[in-house]
Amino acid sequence: MFGGPCMVAQEVDSEVFDFDRLESVVDAVLVEQRKLASENESLRRQLADRNETLEELGQRFSQQELRRCDALKRIDDLVAQVEGFSTLASQTAGS
Numbered sequence: 001m002f003g004g005p006c007m008v009a010q011e012v013d014s015e016v017f018d019f020d021r022l023e024s025v026v027d028a029v030l031v032e033q034r035k036l037a038s039e040n041e042s043l044r045r046q047l048a049d050r051n052e053t054l055e056e057l058g059q060r061f062s063q064q065e066l067r068r069c070d071a072l073k074r075i076d077d078l079v080a081q082v083e084g085f086s087t088l089a090s091q092t093a094g095s
């Protein structure tokens with residue numbers, strides 16, 4: 001009367017499910033996934049490069065800080081010597 005249960009199920013399946021549309025959506029999702037994976041890899045490389053740059057800058061900063069401290073110590077020593085000479089000159093002039 002209805003052509004059997006297989007015929008009805010097959011007709012309903014083809015009406016309800018548009019397999020071409022599903023395939024195109026799956027293809028679009030795969031393309032987007034590949035694009036995002038590529039972008040993700042690129043961003044990871046950029047992050048690694050920036051981390052490396054930050055590490056290098058941190059090391060350079062530490063070296064410059066050591067040089068600055070050394071320069072300040074030498075300036076303090078020179079100022080102390082000048083003060084010592086000034087004191088000695090005052091004492092010599094006052095004698």
